[in-house]
Amino acid sequence: MDDYKTVLRSDETEVEIKKSRFINLVFHVEDEAAVDEILTEIRKKHYKSTHACWAYVLNTNPKRQKASDDGEPSGTAGKPILDVINHRELKDVLVVVVRYFGGIKLGTGGLIRAYGGGASDVLNHCCIIKKQFSDQVKIVIHYPSYGGLSNSLMEKEIFPVSEEFGENVTLNFQIAVAQTKAFLDWVEDQTNGTAQIIRGEQAYVDVEVTNDEKTM
Structure with a gap:
């Protein structure tokens, strides 16, 4: 889609x-x-x-x-x-x-x-938005990995929708379907393969568009 x-x-x-x-x-x-x-x-x-x-x-x-x-x-x-x-x-x-x-x-x-x-x-x-067809992805990591991954995500300007702190840390993302594989490969590399990745349903999510995109 x-x-x-x-x-x-x-x-x-x-x-x-x-x-x-x-x-x-x-x-x-x-x-x-x-x-x-x-x-x-x-x-x-x-x-x-x-x-x-x-x-x-x-x-x-x-x-x-x-x-x-x-x-x-x-x-x-x-x-x-x-x-x-x-x-x-x-x-x-x-x-x-x-x-x-x-x-x-x-x-x-x-x-x-x-x-x-x-x-x-x-x-x-x-207000014009983009309906982005996205994968719902959960990344479960141990606490020692949280700081480094968070800093790397900020550098790439990728932000989780929400974070959950329990026995481990769970980061929830909505990633454009076309970008999911590259993102997950990158997460595995950043966490040395220790992250647990849970993929949920695919759905449209609302994303803001730039002024240039509005008038295209």
Whole structure:
């Protein structure tokens, strides 16, 4: 299973363009049922709006995606929103741009810029994370080995999720699947083969992304 980027939580921004209000909304979604529920609530809340255009991409294989212009000229709203989501390689994401028409038409190019810009604005503002497919690993070591291993881990900027101190020391890690073998080989070398290694289930874990990764 591949790593992917998504949003941690819902967020909202608002801009005004030639007297039209554009309310930009983003949500984490994992299936069409969640998309439908959110869109229903938005239509209720913004029942006086002129348009509520949207696009989503789901983390499926192959990925599922869909977009809607909601009455705007074809290709001027839903597709620009979808293009922004795909350009940033986001999945399990729904972006909705609600428009309250202000009386001045924007034209085809203006609409594309407004809806694509609205999607970019809210994604710039929200918290984006990487869902990293990881091995859950426990490293059990004797106390004399703890100090040296801890220092070596700090030098490599690898930090355990938690530590347990009992008869021995247990360090709990979440390691990207592609990096697990190299990490475990390194641990065995650092502890002269005395560490007990326990591998648990594989699962997605949330990892922060850099500002550069957000806008890729």
